[in-house]
Amino acid sequence: MKYGRADLRRIPAIRTNHVLDAKQEEVEHGGEQAVVLFPIAREEVHAMSNRRKMMLLIQCGAVLIVGAFFFGCEDADDSNLEDTNASFTVQPANVTLTASNTTAVFMAVGGHAPLTWSVSDQSLGSISGSGQTVTYTRSDLNGVNRIEVRDGLGWIAHAVVQQIPNPAERPDDEDLSLSPQSATLYNDGDKIVISAVGGDDPYDWDVGDGTRGKIEPQGDFQVIYTRLSSGNNTVICTDHDGRVSIAQISQPAAATLGISPVNTTISTNGGSAVFTAAGGNGVYTWGIQSGPGSMNPGTGNSSVLTVPAGTTPTIVQVSDGASVVFATVNRQ
Structure with a gap:
């Protein structure tokens, strides 16, 4: 069975509470060979007939094409799906709270609405408010808590809160x-x-x-x-x-309005690309000047173009209300 290198990289991690066995299959591409392991739960393997085991191996191998596991293969670990972006951050990134200073304000920079905030340990503290700016309030417990914000595109940013007792005496x-x-x-x-x-x-x-x-x-x-x-x-x-x-x-x-990348290429099979605006007045509206596809979200520092299968190029545009700039998306 022949697969491309890109296909081999798409095999997701497997999350299960069971001990795993693995089936392996040698695959070939361009004269080079590699071994692909397909993990499956041990007790499920022992209960199957030889014909059923073979069918499971074939079905799990299909993830190289369709990106999903079936018949006992669980979803990919969520951590593999997390998408971080350097333009999306939490400010400040680190804060220390004593027993006297119990609250701190955090602000999301960049990203796309809506924003969803959470903490890793609710016994240490909680988030109040919503949108770009929220307030964290610590509990009486000391420790380290992690604040997470996820934007409308699934981008994730973090900040760390260290909770310590009051110093015995401030110099x-x-x-x-x-x-x-x-x-x-x-x-x-x-x-x-x-x-x-x-x-x-x-x-x-x-x-x-x-x-x-x-x-x-x-x-x-x-x-x-x-x-x-x-x-x-x-x-x-x-x-x-x-x-x-x-x-x-x-x-x-303020710098002149710009868009990045100015030129990019998406497969004729369809796909997506992220565009980022800078300069201008900082308030950006996205759209399609010509060609197929859609931009999501329609406003913000960044937007994702999604195009269907086809060969027609797409021209992306972004405006700050005073000027408009364009980017070209070719297909191949």
């Missing part, structure tokens, strides 16, 4: 700092969470130029800064003892 000379100490916001409306680290609460916050950005306090030690216009800015934090720390915010003039 009088503990330095105050901000996290992050610097950031770059490219479009009006872009946001970032800034956290105070160290010093003595309560904290007093201010912004260097109120025409270029604004701050919104969030809980005891965080603010959300929003860019209003181009031009560098600062976020200033002063603690109870008069210590001062400043975060530098770089805000360059």
